[in-house]
Amino acid sequence: MTTTSKVQCTKCAKNAGITTCDGCLAKFCSRCFIVHRQDLSKELDNVVYEHDILKQELEMPNKNNSHHSLKQIDEWKKDSVDKINQLADQCRTDIVRLLDKNKNQLTDSFRKISNRVRKGRDDEDYDERDLSKWMTELKELKDELIQPSNFRIEEDKHRPPWIQKIRVTEEFHNQAKVEDGKW
Known part of the structure; x- marks a missing residue:
């Protein structure tokens, strides 16, 4: 007669791991698997929340002086x-x-x-x-x-500019492709 050893739950280590999570590949007992799914559900809620905030910011018109x-x-x-x-x-x-x-x-x-x-x-x-x-x-x-002749006002063209010029340049980046999903 052959005996097989049971794999323990990676979370509680008390019960036998009867289910494997495809995402993290951990083995869970039925009770810990339910808790694991609840944790994943909370993380999904956070993703949806961040998505909604970003969507709202993208849909708002640019506000002057806020960027x-x-x-x-x-x-x-x-x-x-x-x-x-x-x-x-x-x-x-x-x-x-x-x-x-x-x-x-x-x-x-x-x-x-x-x-x-x-x-x-x-x-x-x-x-x-x-x-x-x-x-x-x-x-x-x-x-x-x-009109005094002992002085005059002139620009010093031999020195580099005292005030540095600024400019706006557009940079082109390869944006990561976002897979179409339903939100």
Whole structure:
């Protein structure tokens, strides 16, 4: 007489494994097999839930400013504007300093012209050439006050861009084929 040994249930190891799961190839007793199927059913519920969430997101219209990529562009814009504002503030400070310096020089030149005009008037020692010269000097001072010649604003074309450009590129990937299924 031949004896065969019974295979035990892989879950409880108490009862004989009478059923094999085709998915995980484990042997189960009838009680553990029912529990195993209930666990699989819960996992299927999770898959269906994730499916429904993704379906809902795919069916919703794109919302402005909600996608991560749009937020990334907004962050780049904010950082770039911050850099521009910092540079503009620095340039304004430099211009105010140079304007003050220029104004001091112009004030000194104006004082000298004023002294010559006053002396010419007081001494009644002037003619058309002096009047023309003083008028030309005053006009030059006024022009220098309006458009100083001791500085200018220019773009630095020899340095790499301070603000990095960004661009959107489309990438092509082989998408995994999704088998048709019923949902």
